[in-house]
Structure formats: structure tokens, C-alpha cells
Amino acid sequence: xxxxxxxxxVADVRxxxxxxxxxxxxxxxxxxxxxLAAQMLAPLPARAQxxxxxxxxxxxxxxxxxxxWWQAPTLLNPHFATGTKDQDASRIFYEPLAGFDPDGNVVxxxxxxxxxxxxxxxARDGTWVxxxxxxxxxxxDGKPFTADDVVFNxxxxxxxxxxxxxxxxxxxxxxxxxxxxxxxKVVFKRPTPFWADxxxxxxxxxxxxxxxxxxxxxxxxxxxxxxxxxxxxAYRFVDFKPGDTVRGELNPAYxxxxxxxxxxIEMKGGGDAASxxxxxxxxxxxxxxxxxxxxxxxxxxxxxxxxxxIVVWPTGNxxxxxxxxxxPWREVDGERSSARTTHPTxxxxxxxxxxxxxxxxxxxxxxxxxxxxxxxxxxxxxPPRFYSRNTRWEFNVERANQxxxxxxxxxxxxxxxxxxxxxxxxxxxTSTNAPxxxxxxxxxxxxxxxxxxxxxxxxxxxxxxxxDAANPDTYSHFYADLxxxxxxxxxxxxxxxxxxxxxxxxxxRENKWVGRNITRFRSDEYDRLWRSAETEMDPVKRAxxxxxxxxxxxxxxxxxxxxWRNGVGAANTRLHGMELNGWxxxxxxxxxxxKA
Amino acid sequence: xxxYFIRRLLIMVPVLAGISLVLFTILALAPGDPFExxxxxxxxxxxxAQALRHQYGLDDPVAVRYVRWFSAMLKGDWGFxxxxxxxxxxxxxxxxxxxxxxxxxxxxxxxxxxLPIGTYSALRPYSxxxxxxxxxxxxxxxxxxxxxxLVFILVxxxxxxxxxxxxxxxxxxxxxxxxWEHARQxxxxxxxxxxxxxATLTRxxxxxVLDVIRLDYVNTARAKGLSEGVTVVKHVIRNAxxxxxxxxxxxxxxxxxxxxxxxxxxxxxxxxxxLISSILANDTPVIMAIxxxxxxxxxxxxxxxxxxxxxxxxxxxxx
Numbered sequence: 001x002x003x004x005x006x007x008x009x010v011a012d013v014r015x016x017x018x019x020x021x022x023x024x025x026x027x028x029x030x031x032x033x034x035x036l037a038a039q040m041l042a043p044l045p046a047r048a049q050x051x052x053x054x055x056x057x058x059x060x061x062x063x064x065x066x067x068x069w070w071q072a073p074t075l076l077n078p079h080f081a082t083g084t085k086d087q088d089a090s091r092i093f094y095e096p097l098a099g100f101d102p103d104g105n106v107v108x109x110x111x112x113x114x115x116x117x118x119x120x121x122x123a124r125d126g127t128w129v130x131x132x133x134x135x136x137x138x139x140x141d142g143k144p145f146t147a148d149d150v151v152f153n154x155x156x157x158x159x160x161x162x163x164x165x166x167x168x169x170x171x172x173x174x175x176x177x178x179x180x181x182x183x184x185k186v187v188f189k190r191p192t193p194f195w196a197d198x199x200x201x202x203x204x205x206x207x208x209x210x211x212x213x214x215x216x217x218x219x220x221x222x223x224x225x226x227x228x229x230x231x232x233x234a235y236r237f238v239d240f241k242p243g244d245t246v247r248g249e250l251n252p253a254y255x256x257x258x259x260x261x262x263x264x265i266e267m268k269g270g271g272d273a274a275s276x277x278x279x280x281x282x283x284x285x286x287x288x289x290x291x292x293x294x295x296x297x298x299x300x301x302x303x304x305x306x307x308x309x310i311v312v313w314p315t316g317n318x319x320x321x322x323x324x325x326x327x328p329w330r331e332v333d334g335e336r337s338s339a340r341t342t343h344p345t346x347x348x349x350x351x352x353x354x355x356x357x358x359x360x361x362x363x364x365x366x367x368x369x370x371x372x373x374x375x376x377x378x379x380x381x382x383p384p385r386f387y388s389r390n391t392r393w394e395f396n397v398e399r400a401n402q403x404x405x406x407x408x409x410x411x412x413x414x415x416x417x418x419x420x421x422x423x424x425x426x427x428x429x430t431s432t433n434a435p436x437x438x439x440x441x442x443x444x445x446x447x448x449x450x451x452x453x454x455x456x457x458x459x460x461x462x463x464x465x466x467x468d469a470a471n472p473d474t475y476s477h478f479y480a481d482l483x484x485x486x487x488x489x490x491x492x493x494x495x496x497x498x499x500x501x502x503x504x505x506x507x508x509r510e511n512k513w514v515g516r517n518i519t520r521f522r523s524d525e526y527d528r529l530w531r532s533a534e535t536e537m538d539p540v541k542r543a544x545x546x547x548x549x550x551x552x553x554x555x556x557x558x559x560x561x562x563x564w565r566n567g568v569g570a571a572n573t574r575l576h577g578m579e580l581n582g583w584x585x586x587x588x589x590x591x592x593x594x595k596a
Numbered sequence: 597x598x599x600y601f602i603r604r605l606l607i608m609v610p611v612l613a614g615i616s617l618v619l620f621t622i623l624a625l626a627p628g629d630p631f632e633x634x635x636x637x638x639x640x641x642x643x644x645a646q647a648l649r650h651q652y653g654l655d656d657p658v659a660v661r662y663v664r665w666f667s668a669m670l671k672g673d674w675g676f677x678x679x680x681x682x683x684x685x686x687x688x689x690x691x692x693x694x695x696x697x698x699x700x701x702x703x704x705x706x707x708x709x710x711l712p713i714g715t716y717s718a719l720r721p722y723s724x725x726x727x728x729x730x731x732x733x734x735x736x737x738x739x740x741x742x743x744x745x746l747v748f749i750l751v752x753x754x755x756x757x758x759x760x761x762x763x764x765x766x767x768x769x770x771x772x773x774x775x776w777e778h779a780r781q782x783x784x785x786x787x788x789x790x791x792x793x794x795a796t797l798t799r800x801x802x803x804x805v806l807d808v809i810r811l812d813y814v815n816t817a818r819a820k821g822l823s824e825g826v827t828v829v830k831h832v833i834r835n836a837x838x839x840x841x842x843x844x845x846x847x848x849x850x851x852x853x854x855x856x857x858x859x860x861x862x863x864x865x866x867x868x869x870x871l872i873s874s875i876l877a878n879d880t881p882v883i884m885a886i887x888x889x890x891x892x893x894x895x896x897x898x899x900x901x902x903x904x905x906x907x908x909x910x911x912x913x914x915x
Contacts, residue, residue, distance in 0.1 A: 075682075082640070163648045163651065165640045168639055168640060169639075221681045227680075241690055242677070242682050242687060243865070244690075244765060244869075270873065271860065272860075283753060283754065283757065466627060467631070468627060468629060488637070490637070490639055491639065514635070
């Protein structure tokens with residue numbers, strides 16, 4: 001076993017993919033004694049210690065919690081909260097039935113316990129789920145929280161006229177039956193292995209029926225409570241200025257005893273990420289700052305102030321290079337990159353394989369992103385049960401040259417390879433963003449050494465990511481050979497996320513380029529796997545299906561994963577208990593935040 | 597005078613209509629989509645963004661949208677923000693007090709610096725005091741406010757740790773503490789804007805006073821035996837202020853737009869930061885309303901300056 005493999009195992013233990021005991025057993029199998037194996041892990045804190053050991057004996061007493069979001073929250077209705085900033089702000093006041101922990105496990109919040117097949121809460125065929133609600137929960141205005149509220153949230157969000165961003169989660173529900181005052185049965189239209197979508201996490205925050213009932217459907221915009229939330233959360237609403245500040249005070253009737261710790265919360269918005277980092281790390285004016293999109297070098301320098309620290313956690317978001325499977329330079333029926341064409345050079349698997357070993361992922365991670373990401377060979381990285389161990393990545397210019405030589409791509413007088421009159425000259429586009437331009441430069445340099453010429457192109461983010469069907473520079477038009485960006489996974493279940501490679505989602509003129517398959521990758525096997533995962537109820541078999549989908553995409557080099565992005569936040573050195581993760585909002589554990 | 601005023605008011609209407617048309621067209625043609633975040637989120641069905649676009653009338657031709665916006669505006673309906681779904685006038689009114697407080701204090705500080713220094717410099721031109729004041733004034737208005745703002749933060753917040761660099765509109769304190777906290781957090785932005793204004797105005801006051809001080813009636817006042825103080829205050833400054841007042845009136849809209857960056861740096865929840873965040877979010881109704889208010893300010897303060905000028909200097913007649 002090489003040092004590299006060993007280090008990978010140690011890293012797995014750190015991430016929680018492998019238990020400490022599992023590691024020691026494995027080492028014992030290799031002839032390493034248990035004490036020695038345990039020593040290899042010594043610098044890492046055991047997982048049990050990472051858990052907060054804080055058990056307060058009364059509510060409050062923590063003073064004011066000040067948090068800084070450099071994008072300011074603009075509205076406080078969770079069903080309209082498109083951006084994470086709005087979801088985070090809404091989550092101060094509203095709560096879902098259940099949230100998600102860092103491993104993607106479902107954690108009950110307003111639910112009394114988790115439904116499962118064993119306790120009769122989940123149908124064996126996945127067509128329904130029964131939620132038992134926590135009793136004794138009251139809204140901030142004193143009215144009790146009951147099953148009627150849950151039913152109402154489904155009606156509210158599933159009504160297309162409401163235009164809720166949560167529509168996708170709720171329209172898959174056939175009906176929600178009220179079993180008694182504190183139990184509901186959610187019946188799905190189709191078998192749903194991932195039943196913890198509606199009513200859970202960021203999409204599951206519940207609004208009170210008695211406040212929002214008059215404002216359903218087209219009138220939803222007019223509800224005064226869109227700006228003055230009445231929830232069940234640990235903090236009651238005090239004041240909100242859209243685009244600036246949200247303030248809340250301790251809810252004395254909160255349904256978890258002895259929580260929360262802080263007496264009040266203030267969420268300030270606006271400004272820029274770098275100065276937000278300063279306010280936490282250097283001056284200590286604020287306790288937590290969100291989404292630190294700042295170069296790691298700068299963050300490290302600011303951390304030397306000693307007032308705050310950087311916290312990172314893995315998300316499901318891959319920064320990746322997409323390879324166009326269609327011809328972006330030939331127009332067919334009024335569109336380029338038409339699904340009826342094939343790419344002149346990238347359709348050769350040798351070219352794709354060569355490109356795959358020309359991305360220096362380690363340097364990109366170390367030099368550009370630092371703690372902002374990890375290297376990975378996979379498109380689907382997280383939660384751990386979906387992580388494929390069958391894939392490998394390497395950076396090897398020599399191998400790229402061998403592959404291309406063997407496939408008959410000969411260098412021309414200018415050093416650029418060509419075959420049958422087709423030159424290896426590719427346009428590589430991304431959004432304007434300093435780390436992305438640096439990554440482009442690193443890839444371009446390596447490609448030049450292998451006889452592939454890359455032309456770099458960067459498009460302003462507001463154009464690149466826009467849904468404007470008339471603009472040829474958007475990512476979904478993909479009028480280039482290669483492009484790079486990051487896709488958000490946003491849910492602990494990969495079903496929606498992995499739909500970016502199914503054939504019926506191919507972006508085209510016909511669907512105004514809103515189709516989600518941007519690479520135009522097409523594989524019957526992949527389609528079949530995705531379809532079976534949609535209804536597979538056995539979690540182990542389902543995870544295996546997703547791993548096979550990932551392996552298929554990686555083996556075909558439909559995309560080249562560059563970096564597995566981490567979430568990055570700045571926290572006061574004394575602030576703990578956040579349990580931040582990529583599946584739920586930053587605020588999902590707010591009642592349990594504490595300073596010590 | 598009244599006739600002139602009415603005529604100017606009438607001219608304002610087509611001018612503002614023209615401005616609004618240009619603004620609206622530019623915003624409509626600019627790339628970007630207020631529902632970008634919805635469209636980019638794989639978990640949101642595309643129907644949601646499409647329904648919202650339809651509901652908010654974004655799919656109609658630009659001309660139709662402009663007519664709808666303009667007629668609503670005439671009825672006093674400013675529309676609502678696509679992002680926060682709040683009425684635009686509510687949003688602006690929430691931000692206005694903070695902006696007025698910071699900008700008003702800055703303007704006041706500028707005048708308090710400029711008047712005495714400018715006058716004193718003019719009374720003793722090319723003296724050591726004048727040289728120093730002139731040099732400082734040149735440095736003052738050559739440095740952009742975003743630069744001085746960052747330098748202030750570096751010195752007063754990070755090195756000395758005296759002042760907070762994040763402005764909070766509502767401070768949870770009462771009485772003296774409230775005033776003290778407000779003064780502390782407003783000190784840097786007010787100083788940044790006020791010093792910049794002061795520098796420009798100092799040069800202007802100096803030259804205005806210099807123009808007046810050589811005139812015959814000043815000599816007459818001195819010959820009458822009036823004390824130097826009375827001569828300067830009642831005869832020199834009063835007349836020298838006529839162009840200064842006009843300049844201040846013309847500058848006010850400029851201050852609003854100039855404060856946009858300062859507001860962003862110090863996170864002041866004013867009109868300027870609202871404008872920036874709306875531009876970043878492609879929130880056209882808010883951008884439209886704020887830029888339109890800014891252009892109204894320019895037009896109105898131009899008129900005001902013209903009127904003030906005539907009122908202060910009776911030699912000017914309106915035809």
C-alpha cells in the first residue's frame with residue numbers, strides 16, 4: 001500500500017467515510033499493530049469529540065448573536081426564498097418537519113420522530129409517508145401548530161399561481177391527508193424513494209395556515225407576513241429591512257427546552273465577502289459570516305488576528321469542465337451545438353481521454369482554491385454513500401501525448417496536433433471570476449505541452465448564467481468546445497442533480513435552452529440507470545445505481561471534475577454548534593449555536 | 597418670475613419623459629434576468645420562472661412595458677421589486693432617512709470646513725496658510741472616496757480599533773448610548789464624503805471671495821470706518837456666497853450618486869446601496885425608480901439653482 005493510498009484512507013477517516021475502528025482493522029490486516037494504526041490518526045479529533053457537548057440548563061443568556069451575509073436577505077417567506085440568503089434568513093423564524101445533518105441524514109425538527117419502513121411510517125413501495133408531528137408546538141402568535149398547517153403548506157406551494165420556488169417538491173404530492181390533529185399522510189403521485197424532500201430542509205419550512213390562508217395563489221405577493229414572519233423557530237420577529245437587516249428576539253415558548261442560547265439575533269446584509277471576513281476574523285465585530293468567496297491566502301492572513309476562524313464543510317457541488325458532445329461551430333436548423341451533430345474532434349475518445357489527464361487538479365486545488373475545495377475524480381461526491389471508489393484521476397502530460405500519438409493525432413509544424421485535416425484547437429469558456437481564469441490558464445498551459453491549443457474565453461457571470469434564450473453566450477447554449485462552472489446539488493439526494501446527463505434533458509432551441517443536459521451527453525444505459533433509481537426503494541441498491549451513473553460519465557469523459565467545492569464560512573473562535581453542511585441552510589441548527 | 601417658473605416646470609415634463617424612456621430602454625436591452633437564480637437552480641421547475649415572467653409582464657415588448665410603467669408612474673404607482681416583492685416606494689422610503697442623515701451631515705461638514713478656510717485663504721492669498729490649504733484641497737478632491745474610505749477603515753478600524761466599519765441602521769440602545777453609537781459609526785462615512793465635498797468647496801469659496809474682495813464697495817465699506825469683521829461678514833461673504841449657494845444646489849444630486857460607493861463600502865443601508873444591490877439582482881423596477889429619482893433631482897435642483905440665483909442677486913432678470 002503506497003503512502004498516497006494510506007493518506008487517502010486517513011482523509012476518509014477525517015471526513016467520516018471510514019470509521020476509526022474500520023481503519024485500525026484494515027491496518028491490522030496489513031500487519032500494522034493497533035496502537036500504531038491509532039497513532040496514524042492521532043492528530044485528528046475523534047468524531048465523537050467534534051459533536052457539541054454543550055447542555056445548557058436554561059434558555060438565553062448568550063447575549064446578541066451578530067451574523068453577516070454579504071448578500072442581504074430580501075424577503076422572509078420560505079416559499080419565495082430562491083436564494084440561499086433568503087432561505088437562511090427565513091430559517092431564523094421558520095422550521096421544517098426535518099432537517100439534514102452533515103452526512104445527509106434526516107433529523108426531526110417539527111416531526112415527533114422519523115418515519116421509516118420499520119415503524120410503518122414509509123410505504124414499502126414508496127408511495128406514501130406518514131409524519132407524526134411534535135405536540136405542544138406553538139406559532140409565535142400563540143396559535144398551536146397542527147396537521148392543518150402541514151396540509152396548507154402543500155396546497156400553498158403546489159398551486160402554480162403562487163409561483164413558489166418549492167413547487168417541484170410539492171407538486172409531486174398527490175394529496176396530504178390529515179390523519180389526526182398531529183399526523184399527516186403524504187401520498188405521492190409516483191413511488192418516491194427520497195421522501196424527505198417536501199416538508200424537509202430548505203424547501204420544507206412551514207408557514208402558518210391562519211396567517212397565509214387569505215393570500216394563496218395569485219395574491220401571494222400581497223401577504224404582509226412575507227415581510228413579518230410568524231413561525232415556530234427559536235427566534236421571534238422584531239424587524240426587517242429588505243436588503244439590509246433582519247432582527248429577531250428569543251422565543252420564550254420555543255419547543256426545545258433550554259434553547260436557544262443567544263437572546264437575540266441580528267443578520268446584517270450587504271457589502272463584499274472580503275470585508276465581511278475582516279469583520280469576523282480581524283475585528284470581531286460579528287460572530288459569523290457566510291460564504292467566504294475570498295482567496296484562501298487572504299483568509300489565512302486575516303485569521304492571524306486570532307478573533308475568528310475559517311470553517312469548511314464538503315458540499316455536493318463539483319467545479320467541472322464540460323466537453324461538448326455536439327458541434328458548436330456548425331449551424332443546423334437555426335442552432336449550433338445541435339443534438340443532431342457530433343463534435344468534430346471531441347467525439348474521438350482518445351482526445352477526451354487525453355484532456356482528462358491534462359487537468360492538474362492538485363495544483364488547482366492547492367494554488368487557487370486552498371480550503372475552498374478538494375480534488376476528486378468523481379462528479380457525484382457526496383453524501384459519502386454515493387461516493388464512487390472505482391475512479392482515479394491523474395495529471396500526466398506524457399500519457400496524454402502517448403494517447404494522442406497512438407490515436408493518430410500528429411503534431412503540425414506549429415506544434416498543434418491534427419488528424420484528417422482537423423486541428424486540435426478548442427475554445428474553452430467560463431464565467432468571469434478570478435479563480436476560474438487562473439484555472440483556465442493552468443489547463444491551457446498543460447494542453448499546449450500536449451499539442452492541444454486552447455482559446456480561452458470568459459463571459460460576464462450575469463450573461464453566462466442567464467436564461468436569456470436570445471443570448472448565444474450563456475452556459476446552456478454552450479457554443480464552445482469546453483466550458484467550466486459549478487453545479488449546486490442542494491439536496492442530500494442525487495436524483496435531480498444527476499438528471500444533467502439524461503437524454504430527454506438535452507438543452508436545445510426547442511426547449512429554449514432550459515434543458516439541463518448541457519454537455520448533450522447521450523447514453524441509453526445512463527437513461528436506464530437514472531430511471532431505475534427513480535423507483536428503487538432499497539437504499540443500498542439505489543446508491544449503487546448512482547455510483548454506476550457517475551462511473552459511466554467519468555469513464556466516457558463527458559465531464560472532467562476539477563474540484564469538489566467546500567462550503568466556507570468565517571466564525572468567531574468561541575462560536576460552536578453550527579453543524580454546517582451542504583444539504584440544509586446555514587441556520588438549520590441555529591437553536592443549538594453557542595459561544596464557549 | 598412666476599411665468600418663468602411655470603415655463604421651466606412645463607419644460608421639465610418632456611425632459612423627464614425623455615430621460616425615463618432612455619433609462620427604460622437601456623435597462624430593457626441590458627443582459628440579465630431578475631429570475632436568473634430561479635432559472636439556474638436545478639430544483640426549481642422552469643414553469644416557476646416562466647409564470648413569474650408572465651405575471652410581472654416581462655414577456656411583453658419593451659414599448660408596451662414602458663407605456664405601462666409610465667402610466668402607472670403618473671398615477672403614483674412605482675411598481676414593486678421583483679426580488680423582495682415589496683413596493684418600490686416603501687423600499688426607497690425605508691432607505692431615505694439613513695441616506696439623508698449621512699449625506700446631510702457630510703454636506704454640513706463640507707460647508708463647515710470650506711467656508712472659514714476658503715474665506716481666510718482669500719483674505720490672505722499666497723500666505724503660508726493659503727498654500728497649505730490649497731495643497732490639502734487639491735489632495736482632497738483628487739482622491740476618490742472609495743480609496744479614502746478604505747484607508748479610513750484600515751487606520752481607524754483595523755489598526756487603531758476605534759470605530760466600527762459596518763453601519764447598522766437600528767442600534768439596540770437608548771439615550772446617550774444611542775447617540776454615541778450613531779456618532780461612532782457615522783464618523784467615517786461622513787468624514788469621507790464631507791472632506792471630499794469640503795475640498796472642492798474650499799477652492800470655490802476662495803475664488804468667490806477673491807472676486808468680491810477687490811470690488812469698490814468693499815473699499816467703500818472700509819473707508820466708512822466699518823470694522824474688518826463687519827466688512828468681511830456683511831459685505832464680502834454675503835455677496836461671495838451667491839455663486840456658492842448655486843454650486844451647492846447643483847451638487848446635491850451629485851452627492852446622492854457619488855455616495856453610492858461609500859454606502860457600499862460602509863454597508864450603509866441608504867439609497868445608493870439599494871441601487872447597487874438592485875443592479876446586481878437585475879431588479880429593474882427598483883433600478884428604474886432610483887435612477888429616475890436621481891434624474892429628477894438633477895432637473896429640480898437645476899431649476900432651484902436658477903431661481904435661487906435670481907433671488908439672491910436682484911440684478912438678474914428672468915425672461
